[in-house]
Amino acid sequence: MICPACPTSIKRTDFFPFFAPMSLYLAALNSGSNGNCYYISNGAEAVLIDAGISCRETERRMMRMGLPIGIVRAIFITHEHTDHTRGAEVLSRKYNIPVYVTPATYRNSRMNLAPEILKHFSAGIPVYIGDLCVNPFPKQHDAAEPHSFTVSGNGVTVGIFTDIGIVCEHVAQHLSQCHAAFLEANYDEQMLENGGYPYYLKQRIRGMEGHLSNTQALDLFTTHRPQHMQLLVLSHLSAENNHPGLVHELFSRHANGIKIAVASRHVETEVFCVVNLHAATSPVSL
Numbered sequence: 364m365i366c367p368a369c370p371t372s373i374k375r376t377d378f379f380p381f382f383a384p385m386s387l388y389l390a391a392l393n394s395g396s397n398g399n400c401y402y403i404s405n406g407a408e409a410v411l412i413d414a415g416i417s418c419r420e421t422e423r424r425m426m427r428m429g430l431p432i433g434i435v436r437a438i439f440i441t442h443e444h445t446d447h448t449r450g451a452e453v454l455s456r457k458y459n460i461p462v463y464v465t466p467a468t469y470r471n472s473r474m475n476l477a478p479e480i481l482k483h484f485s486a487g488i489p490v491y492i493g494d495l496c497v498n499p500f501p502k503q504h505d506a507a508e509p510h511s512f513t514v515s516g517n518g519v520t521v522g523i524f525t526d527i528g529i530v531c532e533h534v535a536q537h538l539s540q541c542h543a544a545f546l547e548a549n550y551d552e553q554m555l556e557n558g559g560y561p562y563y564l565k566q567r568i569r570g571m572e573g574h575l576s577n578t579q580a581l582d583l584f585t586t587h588r589p590q591h592m593q594l595l596v597l598s599h600l601s602a603e604n605n606h607p608g609l610v611h612e613l614f615s616r617h618a619n620g621i622k623i624a625v626a627s628r629h630v631e632t633e634v635f636c637v638v639n640l641h642a643a644t645s646p647v648s649l
């Protein structure tokens with residue numbers, strides 16, 4: 364049946380797996396400086412971008428969401444900060460999931476992975492995980508070799524863009540391909556300026572290798588979003604220097620029909636289903 368609550372192409376899912384052709388499913392298990400983990404699936408296989416919450420918490424949240432961990436075929440690591448790597452070692456060992464990481468990121472991380480599950484990737488070279496295509500590209504952040512990714516499948520492209528100091532041409536170009544994106548909106552500039560962080564930390568956060576402010580993210584979104592974008596999930600919000608309601612209100616004013624959601628530092632999001640509308644000949648039934 365067609366979800367009566369969601370007449371658009373993006374639907375709240377109540378069960379999983381199910382089959383909706385020409386779709387990808389995405390969710391944030393957690394998002395913020397306390398842990399990042401993003402899930403993208405075509406229904407048959409899934410990848411995690413970062414594994415920054417514990418294995419136990421990853422299992423708990425996926426179970427609550429109705430997402431089978433058995434279809435996770437790979438974990439991709441954006442950079443070595445522990446909010447992106449904390450659960451990777453245990454999760455990958457327990458479920459025998461390959462971890463894709465650059466050599467410099469791995470050397471600078473605390474991960475100790477068995478050789479058979481340690482995989483590498485390079486910027487600009489797509490990695491195919493079943494029918495999913497993961498595209499890595501470099502970004503500006505205070506880490507050894509930071510990357511972001513887009514994940515494509517079933518004619519749908521999803522971007523994961525967090526921990527970004529400045530908007531470079533790579534980020535802009537990749538966002539312009541996306542049907543949906545997790546986009547960092549880390550801090551409100553006034554809240555950071557007037558807040559209690561020491562000066563050096565404020566400078567690090569707003570520096571060229573820090574994080575995107577709400578207004579930087581908004582400028583990226585409004586300048587480079589494509590016509591086919593359906594969903595924006597604002598991500599990696601600061602606990603001290605931002606507020607979910609503030610960010611949602613700001614972006615909703617400029618949404619232009621695109622659904623705006625905010626990923627939480629405390630709980631998982633809903634599972635979103637994003638449909639390739641150009642390929643769908645009739646409304647997708649769930």
Ligand SMILES: [Zn+2]
Binds near residue numbers: 395447
């Ligand atoms: Zn981070």
Ligand SMILES: [Zn+2]
Binds near residue numbers: 504
């Ligand atoms: Zn980071």
